[in-house]
Amino acid sequence: MTTPSTRTDVVIRTYGPGQVPPLVDTVADLWADAHPEIVDTPGAASDGLSVPALRRQVLSHVSNHQEGFTLVAAYAHGSMVGFGYAFPCSADYWFGSDLVPQVPERARTGRLMGLCELAVAPPWQGQGIGTRLHAALLTAIAPEWSSLLVRPDNSAGRALYDRLGYRYAGPYRNGPDGPVFDLLLMQVEAA
Template identity: 55%
Template sequence: MNTPATPLVVRRYGPGDAAILLDTLADVWAEAHAGHDDVARAGFTPDSLRRQISGHAPHEEFTLIAAFAAGQIVGFGYGFRCSPAYWYGEQLLPAITPEARDTDSLAGICELAVRPSWQGQGVGTRLHTALLEALRTEWVSLLAMPGNDPARRLYDRLGYQYAGPYRPGPDGPVLDLLLLRTTA
């Protein structure tokens, strides 16, 4: 059980560590998205998360941050440095602000999930801060489900700006693409 006195420990992992954490990360993700029928309708499941992480982990600067309390993972986030063409795709690239489109210092944050019993306690902010410190880029981008108000409140507080709609494939859901210029 979490209490304000329960210490939170944040740990960083690299590309070689993702496979051993996959099942635990999928459990955290499933808890964080329980009751969000729009997520399942969009095709996002614990299995798709496992495939996504496995596909992203080979990126050289893949970084996973996990928050632990009492020895258990209570939240995680991950991302990696990438090119604007890779992250935004050819369809959206022309619509992105020129500074973010032409940068050679971009990271994509792919997931940020916190167990419900730990939400609203600053865990997401700590994970995000640790990711930014590890990735050290001028720009950060992420995708958010439209209508996920708690996540959007966090991203708005962190300074993200809406950049446009993003569809990860011809049959994929329409997501909100968000951009943040960091001080890196």
């Protein structure tokens, strides 16, 4: 594993859907390194929280969201140390019928970005890389609103999202037996 140096050594690259498939294995491995609390949890794989599930998720999103799909990756010394991906989507798709009524009207009708993943390798966390990746996604997609799901026990992720301006919008479950996530929503300030 590469050891961290200064943040100025980190380069952010942006990829469109056609460029993502060769990166999926690297992204999945980085995701696992960044989320050992998920990977090592009994039952995580049955909840869809595993490296193979992440690979399938990314490739499915690439296939189904060609218009605007964006992956950003942070590199230090030639190695990927963080990534995030998102795409524009409708409120009905992202929030689901149960949660749409709880979401502010402007978020239901404005340009919405669904932020699917944002992960930074542990030695590189706390250096502003997640913030830079998030900013790169906002620049590429130019939404009015951004939303994401976070596990309620992910205190480090939640602290970052709170600092970025996300607010709790309600509980979210992507299946009757799936885990409950916190759905967060942020209004993007115009530049």
